[in-house]
Amino acid sequence: MGELIAQALYSGLLQGGSYALIALGLALVFGTMRIINLAHGELVLLAAYIAYTMESKLGLGPVAAIPVALVVVCVASSTVYLLVSRIREDREINSLILTFGIGVILTNLILLVWSADVRSTSSSWLQEAFVLGPLYSMRSEVLFFGVSLAMMGGLWWWLSRSWYGRAVRAVSSNRDAAKLMGIDPGRTELVSFIVAGVLAAFAGVALFSYGVIQPAYGAALTVKAFIITVLAGVGSIPGVLLGAVLLGVAEALTVTLASSALQELAGMALFLLVLFVMPNGLFGAAGRRG
Amino acid sequence: MNNTFKRLALAAALAAGLASAHAEEFLVGAELPLTGSLARVGAGMQEGIMVAAEVFNRNSKHKIKIATVDDESAPAKAIAAVEKLASQGAVAITGGYGSNNIAPASDAANKLGIVYITSGGVDDSLVSSGRKNFFRINNTAGYEKAVLGLFSDMGVKKVSIIYSTKDATSDLAKSVQKALEAKGVAVAEHSFDPAITDFKPIVNKVRLQDKPDVIFMVGYENDYVGILRAARVLKPQVKAMVGVWSLATPKMAAEFPDLMPNVYGTALLPFPATFTTEDGKNFADTYKKMYNKEPDYLGQFGYVQSMLLFEAIARAADKGTVKKGGIAEELRKTDRDTLIGRVQFGANGDNLNFSHRMGQHQGKNIVIVWPKEHATGKMAYPALPW
Numbered sequence: 001m002g003e004l005i006a007q008a009l010y011s012g013l014l015q016g017g018s019y020a021l022i023a024l025g026l027a028l029v030f031g032t033m034r035i036i037n038l039a040h041g042e043l044v045l046l047a048a049y050i051a052y053t054m055e056s057k058l059g060l061g062p063v064a065a066i067p068v069a070l071v072v073v074c075v076a077s078s079t080v081y082l083l084v085s086r087i088r089e090d091r092e093i094n095s096l097i098l099t100f101g102i103g104v105i106l107t108n109l110i111l112l113v114w115s116a117d118v119r120s121t122s123s124s125w126l127q128e129a130f131v132l133g134p135l136y137s138m139r140s141e142v143l144f145f146g147v148s149l150a151m152m153g154g155l156w157w158w159l160s161r162s163w164y165g166r167a168v169r170a171v172s173s174n175r176d177a178a179k180l181m182g183i184d185p186g187r188t189e190l191v192s193f194i195v196a197g198v199l200a201a202f203a204g205v206a207l208f209s210y211g212v213i214q215p216a217y218g219a220a221l222t223v224k225a226f227i228i229t230v231l232a233g234v235g236s237i238p239g240v241l242l243g244a245v246l247l248g249v250a251e252a253l254t255v256t257l258a259s260s261a262l263q264e265l266a267g268m269a270l271f272l273l274v275l276f277v278m279p280n281g282l283f284g285a286a287g288r289r290g
Numbered sequence: 291m292n293n294t295f296k297r298l299a300l301a302a303a304l305a306a307g308l309a310s311a312h313a314e315e316f317l318v319g320a321e322l323p324l325t326g327s328l329a330r331v332g333a334g335m336q337e338g339i340m341v342a343a344e345v346f347n348r349n350s351k352h353k354i355k356i357a358t359v360d361d362e363s364a365p366a367k368a369i370a371a372v373e374k375l376a377s378q379g380a381v382a383i384t385g386g387y388g389s390n391n392i393a394p395a396s397d398a399a400n401k402l403g404i405v406y407i408t409s410g411g412v413d414d415s416l417v418s419s420g421r422k423n424f425f426r427i428n429n430t431a432g433y434e435k436a437v438l439g440l441f442s443d444m445g446v447k448k449v450s451i452i453y454s455t456k457d458a459t460s461d462l463a464k465s466v467q468k469a470l471e472a473k474g475v476a477v478a479e480h481s482f483d484p485a486i487t488d489f490k491p492i493v494n495k496v497r498l499q500d501k502p503d504v505i506f507m508v509g510y511e512n513d514y515v516g517i518l519r520a521a522r523v524l525k526p527q528v529k530a531m532v533g534v535w536s537l538a539t540p541k542m543a544a545e546f547p548d549l550m551p552n553v554y555g556t557a558l559l560p561f562p563a564t565f566t567t568e569d570g571k572n573f574a575d576t577y578k579k580m581y582n583k584e585p586d587y588l589g590q591f592g593y594v595q596s597m598l599l600f601e602a603i604a605r606a607a608d609k610g611t612v613k614k615g616g617i618a619e620e621l622r623k624t625d626r627d628t629l630i631g632r633v634q635f636g637a638n639g640d641n642l643n644f645s646h647r648m649g650q651h652q653g654k655n656i657v658i659v660w661p662k663e664h665a666t667g668k669m670a671y672p673a674l675p676w
Binding site for chain 1: 324325326327329330332333363455480481482483485486487488490491492494495498499511512515516519522523524525541545546547548
């Protein structure tokens with residue numbers, strides 16, 4: 001039983017890392033602009049399909065697809081922002097409807113271009129076992145867990161140390177006051193969306209490397225990312241990692257100790273429990289003030 | 291007066307006779323998931339339907355026109371699709387995928403009094419809920435027979451079943467479990483939510499706790515890839531990996547060459563496919579011409595169900611009973627050898643003769659290994675993909 005639980009914790013940790021990478025972009029935009037980008041999962045999926053195309057057509061490994069995925073997904077993410085920025089009233093509500101629609105359009109574009117077939121990497125190196133004593137994982141999972149940590153560190157540094165990062169936080173805190181300080185809110189929000197695009201590009205390539213992709217997966221990715229964002233507490237980057245790992249571990253332990261059919265239920269139970277005990281999430285604003 | 295009446299009666303009789311013998315065009319609705327989670331299988335079935343229409347129109351005086359509506363893999367949209375097609379004048383519906391979509395869609399067809407034929411749902415409740423105009427050409431029993439036959443040939447003593455909690459997969463897993471236990475085979479079962487992406491915790495339980503001879507997977511393409519990947523990492527000491535639909539296909543061999551070697555799945559034909567009958571050759575040639583690829587099992591099932599429907603429509607048209615329940619009546623009289631074997635429909639609309647075969651990925655080929663009378667090669671056992 002000890003070996004089973006150790007493997008569950010390890011699998012949950014790695015799964016949590018991948019969840020965190022998927023959730024980061026959504027958390028950034030939600031935390032800084034109060035916009036829930038419901039097309040975020042589709043942006044992640046777009047990057048995954050670019051990795052698939054590079055591998056199947058050019059024989060390049062998924063990692064080599066990152067530069068192309070970055071360009072395409074950042075352009076797509078910027079386009080989403082340009083459309084959202086046209087909203088003049090009730091931006092928080094109307095952006096929900098708009099980004100949902102963009103997500104549907106993106107799903108259908110992916111379907112048209114790449115068909116409905118199930119895709120995944122054929123790189124045996126990425127799929128080979130990485131053995132750590134009694135613990136097993138795929139190489140790709142460990143690789144992208146490291147990438148996830150690095151991206152989180154980079155994002156934290158950018159938000160706390162760079163001019164644009166601080167501008168993003170200033171706009172999020174008080175848009176009008178930020179204007180008075182010489183910050184262009186529109187440009188700052190665009191930068192947020194571009195950074196979210198960068199995160200989505202890495203997440204998509206990672207997803208293609210250790211998982212399976214299909215055009216309809218985008219919505220499920222968005223839901224998972226949204227749960228983690230709320231679990232983390234709006235605007236908290238460490239909260240995203242903790243929330244994602246908690247979710248991953250809870251799911252893996254449920255599979256091991258109870259039934260795999262209850263995995264999603266366990267995730268939702270954790271989500272509700274955290275919100276009941278800590279209504280602002282694990283690292284929500286109220287908690288930070290305290 | 292008397293002569294006038296006679297002439298009018300003669301003219302009416304001639305007109306009626308001519309009408310029944312006259313070539314007609316019929317609109318048939320195709321309700322399919324072309325987007326959403328079942329888009330892949332829906333698109334495969336659609337190809338078969340279109341090939342059937344092409345072949346039928348080439349060889350029949352009556353013509354079939356297909357109108358397709360995407361049900362987006364959603365039950366409510368499936369109902370709306372059937373109603374829309376009926377309002378456009380469709381005389382019958384072919385298609386449907388996923389028992390949870392087919393059930394409400396076929397209910398809608400039943401209310402509208404039109405025939406609904408499918409190969410996309412194996413849930414037994416589809417044929418036990420009193421739908422009068424419902425027909426299907428495959429069922430759980432046919433899949434179960436093939437899996438049990440293979441396990442019997444292997445002489446397995448212990449099986450771990452990993453299955454999706456969806457209706458069709460649960461039904462099949464439970465049926466196989468009961469049948470195996472009745473034969474004295476030990477069975478451990480692990481259901482999984484369709485949203486699961488990491489199968490390592492399940493496969494690890496199988497490896498450390500169950501220690502079976504065989505892992506039996508009941509899911510869909512994405513599930514098989516996930517389970518096989520987890521197994522490749524954890525390497526459980528089993529003798530074979532066995533699955534059901536959508537697994538022993540040329541597409542899976544081409545897309546996942548490292549995961550598929552030695553894996554078993556249901557397959558009616560070996561790959562490369564060899565068609566010996568006239569019908570089979572017509573299907574394969576037309577399919578290749580229309581889609582520029584080798585036909586797969588989804589196309590094959592879509593073709594058979596649609597061809598049987600079109601033939602029933604033609605017979606009903608000749609009798610002038612298309613709008614008087616004649617299509618269902620003609621389908622009930624069906625007794626025909628097809629690409630999937632002999633098809634006859636029982637009173638509940640289920641195919642009485644359906645039995646699947648088991649194939650194994652061997653190199654780039656798919657070899658039929660069960661039943662013996664249809665085998666095209668010997669099974670590699672014990673043998674694993676890793």
